Amino acid sequence: MTVMQSSCRAPGCKTEVPAALEAEHLCLHHFMVNVEQSCHEMRRETVLGRTPHARQVEIMKYVADHGEMLARVATSGLHLPDEVKARVLNTFLTLMNLRENLDRAALRQPIGRGVSR
Numbered sequence: 001m002t003v004m005q006s007s008c009r010a011p012g013c014k015t016e017v018p019a020a021l022e023a024e025h026l027c028l029h030h031f032m033v034n035v036e037q038s039c040h041e042m043r044r045e046t047v048l049g050r051t052p053h054a055r056q057v058e059i060m061k062y063v064a065d066h067g068e069m070l071a072r073v074a075t076s077g078l079h080l081p082d083e084v085k086a087r088v089l090n091t092f093l094t095l096m097n098l099r100e101n102l103d104r105a106a107l108r109q110p111i112g113r114g115v116s117r
């Protein structure tokens, strides 16, 4: 079996794709850019607390899957400069915050008012 080394699918980027990101066809840098961008959009989408349940499940899956991919690539023995490591942690934080935000938005959904005592 031959291992095909593919390069990043981001326009103009010729960086080699790490094995853990083969499915995404992205280099680590563009993977993180992509995740951060998507998280930003999803966060905006969920902030109103009107995200349908099916979509919430989809977002949770996105967070779990991409967190896992990021963890795998970050611990796969690549020698990353400190600033890239910091960026990895920051991307984790973005994913964690999105997940948390989703729970909070769900809690904000009205369950009925006037529960007085």
Ligand SMILES: [Zn+2]
Binding pocket: 008, 009, 010, 013, 014, 015, 026, 027, 028, 029, 030
């Ligand atoms: Zn790239």
